[in-house]
């Protein structure tokens with residue numbers, strides 16, 4: 001094991017968090033930090049048998065857990081929230097080390113876990129069904145929500161802990177067991193979260209064994225989880241390419257999927273916008289997390305009447321951000337996750353240039369760390385929406401396009417395959433309402449005067465088209481983790497049939 005300063009801090013934090021990853025020199029899973037690009041340690045991957053065993057155990061746990069009253073299940077999630085509050089600082093730092101996001105965002109991610117735990121505890125007393133008017137006398141009709149089974153959770157590197165918690169906190173109060181396959185790029189935070197979860201489980205009298213399983217590894221591990229008939233719900237976050245593989249596989253066995261895939265999020269800056277506010281929102285959404293959120297701002301449409309001045313101001317904001325070690329409080333932009341992310345960024349910028357794009361920024365910042373990829377965020381003035389503008393490049397590239405007419409720009413806004421998050425900056429109520437209307441943005445998240453990223457947990461999170469259609473987190477996303485039964489009860493002595501059908505024997 002190499003022992004860079006960063007690696008030593010990671011090991012220290014893991015110890016403090018009570019997590020003991022099974023480091024092994026021969027392990028094929030490499031834990032590293034994008035801060036210095038160096039290896040923290042090697043870890044073994046779960047075998048297909050390990051995954052199957054974990055699923056079987058989770059299923060056995062579900063058979064017990066489903067009959068535990070929901071408010072009591074909420075108590076487990078309350079304890080998880082309590083343990084997370086205790087671990088926030090250490091876990092937040094570890095998120096920063098493993099993903100390269102700035103410390104404030106690392107801590108924010110743990111706060112997002114705590115928030116969803118609080119939400120789920122309340123939810124545990126509110127898994128409401130409807131009472132429905134029936135057409136038959138002496139009858140009553142209602143719906144009841146029951147646990148669905150084992151929920152497989154597949155998460156991405158960029159939100160290595162919060163997205164697990166969005167799913168796990170809801171699934172657990174809903175009476176499901178969970179099995180988690182984290183990104184192979186972030187195994188350490190997964191071990192840390194598992195240790196926190198184990199502490200909550202240990203404090204909860206009589207939690208069934210195997211209720212919250214963890215399987216680490218790459219694609220092969222994910223495939224066993226996705227294909228297993230005892231995994232009732234697969235909630236997968238990642239690229240559209242991953243979703244194209246997962247969706248049909250789960251559908252083939254009639255399982256249920258919650259897909260949260262790529263975004264290509266845009267904002268429109270109209271003539272009436274508060275420009276200072278827009279600039280700050282755009283800076284956070286486009287450059288924050290080094291452009292590696294699924295909600296990151298990637299396309300910006302600026303009205304032609306204000307474009308010259310606004311773009312000049314935006315370039316100044318871009319020139320002012322500090323890029324570097326994400327654990328330093330003054331840093332706003334940390335490194336990209338790895339070399340592949342950097343290459344994808346370069347490729348998109350080269351393509352944009354070939355299509356007439358004017359590229360400002362981009363390229364590596366020299367930090368004398370050959371395996372760490374710090375880049376200057378890029379602003380690209382594009383003549384139109386084409387080539388790389390149509391796809392999600394997980395890097396800080398913001399394509400800027402001028403527009404004249406609101407109807408046209410909404411069409412262009414919607415003219416990409418993805419549909420996650422969107423915003424309009426305007427003080428004109430007609431523009432704002434039009435953008436939020438059925439003829440407006442076709443995304444799952446539609447904002448006014450805030451950027452597309454940084455959603456809070458209370459709303460349903462997810463998007464349309466190639467974003468996958470799933471909803472996680474707040475509102476009624478919990479329904480995705482349960483099965484619905486419709487109950488009709490006859491309390492009369494007669495047997496009237498629906499639709500007036502007669503069948504007298």
Ligand code: UN1
Pocket residue numbers: 112158159163237292293294295452453454455456
């Ligand atoms: C993700 O990037 O997968 O809205 C999740 C946001 C965060 C979650 C992002 N609350 O940007």
